[in-house]
Amino acid sequence: MSFRTAPLAVIHDRDKDSLFSEDLRAAIDREVAKYPSEWKQSAVMAALTLVQDANGGSLTRALMDDIAAYLDMPEVSVYEVASFYGMYDLEPVGRHKVCICNSISCLLNGSEELIDHVRERYGIEPGQTSADGKFTLKEFECLGACKDAPAVLVDKVYHERLSPASLDRLINALD
Numbered sequence: 001m002s003f004r005t006a007p008l009a010v011i012h013d014r015d016k017d018s019l020f021s022e023d024l025r026a027a028i029d030r031e032v033a034k035y036p037s038e039w040k041q042s043a044v045m046a047a048l049t050l051v052q053d054a055n056g057g058s059l060t061r062a063l064m065d066d067i068a069a070y071l072d073m074p075e076v077s078v079y080e081v082a083s084f085y086g087m088y089d090l091e092p093v094g095r096h097k098v099c100i101c102n103s104i105s106c107l108l109n110g111s112e113e114l115i116d117h118v119r120e121r122y123g124i125e126p127g128q129t130s131a132d133g134k135f136t137l138k139e140f141e142c143l144g145a146c147k148d149a150p151a152v153l154v155d156k157v158y159h160e161r162l163s164p165a166s167l168d169r170l171i172n173a174l175d
Helices: 006-016 022-032 037-054 062-072 077-084 104-106 110-122 164-173
Strands: 096-101 135-141 151-153 157-159
Touching: 006 135, 022 062, 022 077, 037 062, 037 077, 062 077, 062 151, 096 110, 096 164, 104 110, 110 135, 110 164, 151 164
Parallel strands: 096 135
Antiparallel strands: 096 151, 151 157
Protein backbone atom coordinates (compact mmCIF):
# COMPACT_ATOMS: atom_id res chain seq x y z
CA MET A 1 0.00 0.00 0.00
CA SER A 2 1.32 3.42 -0.85
CA PHE A 3 0.36 6.72 0.72
CA ARG A 4 0.72 10.14 -0.87
CA THR A 5 3.74 11.86 0.54
CA ALA A 6 4.76 15.49 0.79
CA PRO A 7 8.12 17.06 1.59
CA LEU A 8 8.62 17.68 5.30
CA ALA A 9 8.84 21.44 4.70
CA VAL A 10 5.27 21.43 3.41
CA ILE A 11 4.11 19.38 6.38
CA HIS A 12 5.83 21.77 8.77
CA ASP A 13 4.06 24.76 7.21
CA ARG A 14 0.70 23.01 7.43
CA ASP A 15 1.25 22.06 11.07
CA LYS A 16 2.15 25.43 12.58
CA ASP A 17 -0.69 24.88 15.06
CA SER A 18 0.56 21.38 15.85
CA LEU A 19 0.62 20.13 19.42
CA PHE A 20 4.26 19.12 18.85
CA SER A 21 7.16 21.18 20.11
CA GLU A 22 10.05 22.00 17.83
CA ASP A 23 12.22 19.43 19.65
CA LEU A 24 9.56 16.74 19.23
CA ARG A 25 9.23 17.50 15.52
CA ALA A 26 13.02 17.25 15.21
CA ALA A 27 13.00 13.86 16.96
CA ILE A 28 10.25 12.60 14.64
CA ASP A 29 12.19 13.95 11.64
CA ARG A 30 15.22 11.90 12.75
CA GLU A 31 13.03 8.78 12.73
CA VAL A 32 11.48 9.66 9.37
CA ALA A 33 14.98 10.11 7.90
CA LYS A 34 15.68 6.42 8.51
CA TYR A 35 13.27 5.49 5.71
CA PRO A 36 13.03 6.35 2.02
CA SER A 37 10.89 9.46 1.56
CA GLU A 38 8.05 7.46 0.01
CA TRP A 39 7.92 5.29 3.16
CA LYS A 40 8.01 7.95 5.87
CA GLN A 41 4.81 6.46 7.35
CA SER A 42 7.07 3.61 8.48
CA ALA A 43 8.10 5.92 11.32
CA VAL A 44 4.60 5.83 12.80
CA MET A 45 5.53 3.58 15.73
CA ALA A 46 8.54 5.68 16.63
CA ALA A 47 6.43 8.83 16.32
CA LEU A 48 3.73 7.36 18.57
CA THR A 49 6.34 6.45 21.19
CA LEU A 50 8.01 9.88 21.07
CA VAL A 51 4.68 11.73 21.28
CA GLN A 52 3.38 9.49 24.08
CA ASP A 53 6.56 9.97 26.11
CA ALA A 54 6.43 13.75 25.60
CA ASN A 55 2.80 13.96 26.69
CA GLY A 56 2.53 12.30 30.06
CA GLY A 57 2.56 8.71 28.89
CA SER A 58 -0.66 8.58 26.89
CA LEU A 59 -2.00 9.47 23.47
CA THR A 60 -5.07 11.57 22.81
CA ARG A 61 -7.02 11.60 19.59
CA ALA A 62 -5.69 15.10 18.87
CA LEU A 63 -2.10 13.88 19.25
CA MET A 64 -2.74 10.92 16.96
CA ASP A 65 -4.39 13.25 14.44
CA ASP A 66 -1.24 15.40 14.51
CA ILE A 67 0.92 12.33 13.91
CA ALA A 68 -1.25 11.39 10.94
CA ALA A 69 -0.98 14.90 9.50
CA TYR A 70 2.75 15.06 10.16
CA LEU A 71 3.40 11.73 8.47
CA ASP A 72 0.81 12.46 5.77
CA MET A 73 -1.18 9.32 6.39
CA PRO A 74 -4.82 8.54 7.14
CA GLU A 75 -5.83 9.16 10.75
CA VAL A 76 -7.41 5.72 10.98
CA SER A 77 -4.04 4.12 10.15
CA VAL A 78 -2.47 5.81 13.17
CA TYR A 79 -5.41 4.77 15.38
CA GLU A 80 -5.05 1.17 14.18
CA VAL A 81 -1.38 1.03 15.15
CA ALA A 82 -1.93 2.76 18.50
CA SER A 83 -4.84 0.50 19.45
CA PHE A 84 -3.17 -2.73 18.28
CA TYR A 85 0.07 -2.54 20.24
CA GLY A 86 0.02 -2.78 24.03
CA MET A 87 2.84 -0.27 24.46
CA TYR A 88 0.56 2.63 23.57
CA ASP A 89 -1.92 4.06 26.05
CA LEU A 90 -5.06 5.80 24.84
CA GLU A 91 -6.15 6.71 28.36
CA PRO A 92 -4.22 8.66 31.02
CA VAL A 93 -1.80 6.55 33.03
CA GLY A 94 -0.07 6.83 36.38
CA ARG A 95 3.40 8.29 36.85
CA HIS A 96 4.83 4.83 36.17
CA LYS A 97 3.72 1.80 34.17
CA VAL A 98 4.09 -1.69 35.60
CA CYS A 99 3.63 -4.20 32.79
CA ILE A 100 3.40 -7.86 33.76
CA CYS A 101 3.96 -10.37 30.99
CA ASN A 102 1.14 -12.85 30.50
CA SER A 103 2.72 -15.12 27.87
CA ILE A 104 2.72 -18.85 28.51
CA SER A 105 6.30 -18.94 29.88
CA CYS A 106 5.55 -16.18 32.35
CA LEU A 107 2.19 -17.68 33.31
CA LEU A 108 3.85 -21.02 34.04
CA ASN A 109 6.46 -19.26 36.17
CA GLY A 110 4.22 -17.06 38.30
CA SER A 111 2.99 -13.98 36.43
CA GLU A 112 -0.62 -14.78 37.30
CA GLU A 113 0.42 -14.80 40.96
CA LEU A 114 2.01 -11.36 40.45
CA ILE A 115 -1.14 -9.96 38.86
CA ASP A 116 -3.32 -11.43 41.63
CA HIS A 117 -0.94 -9.96 44.22
CA VAL A 118 -1.23 -6.46 42.73
CA ARG A 119 -5.02 -6.83 42.62
CA GLU A 120 -5.17 -7.74 46.30
CA ARG A 121 -2.45 -5.48 47.68
CA TYR A 122 -3.09 -2.33 45.62
CA GLY A 123 -6.77 -2.82 44.77
CA ILE A 124 -6.43 -2.36 41.03
CA GLU A 125 -7.08 -4.47 37.97
CA PRO A 126 -4.95 -4.55 34.83
CA GLY A 127 -5.58 -1.30 32.96
CA GLN A 128 -6.24 0.66 36.14
CA THR A 129 -4.14 3.17 38.04
CA SER A 130 -3.41 3.07 41.77
CA ALA A 131 -5.44 5.47 43.90
CA ASP A 132 -2.37 7.64 44.53
CA GLY A 133 -1.61 7.88 40.78
CA LYS A 134 1.75 6.24 41.35
CA PHE A 135 1.42 3.46 38.76
CA THR A 136 -0.79 1.87 36.15
CA LEU A 137 -0.90 -1.92 35.98
CA LYS A 138 -0.86 -3.47 32.53
CA GLU A 139 -0.84 -7.03 31.31
CA PHE A 140 1.50 -7.39 28.38
CA GLU A 141 1.28 -10.18 25.82
CA CYS A 142 5.00 -10.89 25.64
CA LEU A 143 8.02 -9.04 26.96
CA GLY A 144 10.45 -11.41 25.26
CA ALA A 145 12.16 -12.60 28.44
CA CYS A 146 10.88 -16.17 28.55
CA LYS A 147 14.16 -17.61 29.83
CA ASP A 148 13.92 -15.62 33.06
CA ALA A 149 10.16 -15.59 33.56
CA PRO A 150 8.14 -14.05 35.02
CA ALA A 151 9.10 -10.75 33.45
CA VAL A 152 7.90 -7.29 34.41
CA LEU A 153 8.60 -4.03 32.64
CA VAL A 154 8.61 -1.02 34.97
CA ASP A 155 8.61 2.07 32.81
CA LYS A 156 11.29 1.00 30.32
CA VAL A 157 13.37 -1.25 32.57
CA TYR A 158 13.05 -5.04 32.49
CA HIS A 159 12.94 -7.08 35.69
CA GLU A 160 13.00 -10.86 35.67
CA ARG A 161 12.31 -13.80 37.97
CA LEU A 162 10.10 -11.69 40.21
CA SER A 163 8.14 -12.81 43.22
CA PRO A 164 5.32 -10.83 44.84
CA ALA A 165 7.81 -9.57 47.44
CA SER A 166 10.35 -8.39 44.85
CA LEU A 167 7.57 -6.75 42.84
CA ASP A 168 6.47 -4.90 45.99
CA ARG A 169 10.03 -3.64 46.45
CA LEU A 170 10.03 -2.31 42.88
CA ILE A 171 6.68 -0.58 43.32
CA ASN A 172 7.65 0.86 46.71
CA ALA A 173 10.82 2.33 45.18
CA LEU A 174 8.83 4.30 42.60
CA ASP A 175 8.43 8.02 43.32
